[in-house]
Amino acid sequence: MRVFVVDAFTDSAFAGNPAGVVLLDSPADAAWMQSVAAELRHSETAFVVVGGPADEAKPLRWFTPTTEVPLCGHGTLAAAHVLGGDQRFDTRSGVLTCTALADGWIELDFPADRAEPVEPPDALAAGLPGVTVEAAAQAATKVLVLAASAAEVRAVRPDLAALATVPSRGVIITAPGDRPGVDFVSRVFSPQVGIAEDPVTGSAHCTLATWWAARLHRDPRETTFVGEQASARGGVVRMALRGDRVGLRGQAVTTLRGELLV
Template structure:
């Protein structure tokens, strides 16, 4: 029996230059012959929180159509898989500007090598926005997480933020609360599906320009993301909406530390621009795997 062609899947980790850190993503650079069912099956087989599929592209024009699949469903936008795909392309066609056409909209990405020769990518999000979380949303999320209202930082109010997809933003009052993450997976997944959230972004503010984050992703079949670029973009919009950053500011988000996969996301926010820029390195996890079906 044959159910589909063999497909090369590249494996990168994003928001780290260390293979043991960051958030792994699958990358398929030629998915032009794959339908949605096949892409979803491949994402489930790869098993990472996201796999990105380049479904069309113009190498000369450096413009590509990109889709993202978790093991359970398609997602409109994924930041770490965008960074991984951009670096994979830069390794093959050279650093420079790229444009990705995604279900969330156009995402420009600038790729370059830093002083150590490592490639990094800076994505520019679609316009961000943020609104206060409604009482019913907050109550349901806190119950699923096992958090109390006293666990929250009153200076950083709960919001639903958008940077391509929606994220619930909850700020913990202390680092200990963030470190102790033992939530009801099924209950939080149901809450997130009900309200259309992709992750719950849980943060703790160490300094005005340094935050720690954890991002449960049960709607994608994943307990937690070690680095979430889409949530970082949305969080930049959250900070801008609340007036918590100056006219132009850079903040750093450290994520994945409690999982043993440390990641660093650099977020640039400009109060005059609703778009947010998110920068991170990415590194290959080895030779591409060939996945798919063989005749048996």
């Protein structure tokens, strides 16, 4: 089986979010895929069945080192990049369409994940020391936290043990952008699923796009944003919010290709 490592949401190697991509001739056992993901040790590894009819959506699943996840943006971008850009994937989150754009970026058509305001969980104060929690909201899988400034987002050193007690699959912290051309910054911590900090998280931007839509003014026919995920590796996500769908736009670089022997 062919295996790849792809840096997603970046145009430079060793930046963005690395994902494993494994191409399968037929569906594989879930326990085996989990073992492969644990061996590769990236935040997610994407498994794509490429042996079916060419005109059908390709089955796609994503695994962290410890568990399967229902949606993964950078893993989808990585898989589309390996397969040439224009793709349709059959996933636990429905059929996802990927389109190669003229400027070399790839757009992923993902479901919007709107967050509803909630009282901040008590663990956030301990888990995000030095952060002024101005608001909190609950999306389908993650809690979103609005910080007072981008500087707080960039500087926070989370208490991962405390964040692991937040009843969610992860915590997004965000604030308005602090440099030209960037609408907002964010970071994502998911110790609940074995990921201390995700370098660039496509699925989180399905929530961030809807959150910032109520706070930034754009053309109402298509609300567009640029988000910077301010992890150590860093990455940029362009977004186009269209009702209940979000177009996530990113670049990718293949850093490794090889053969899986077991």
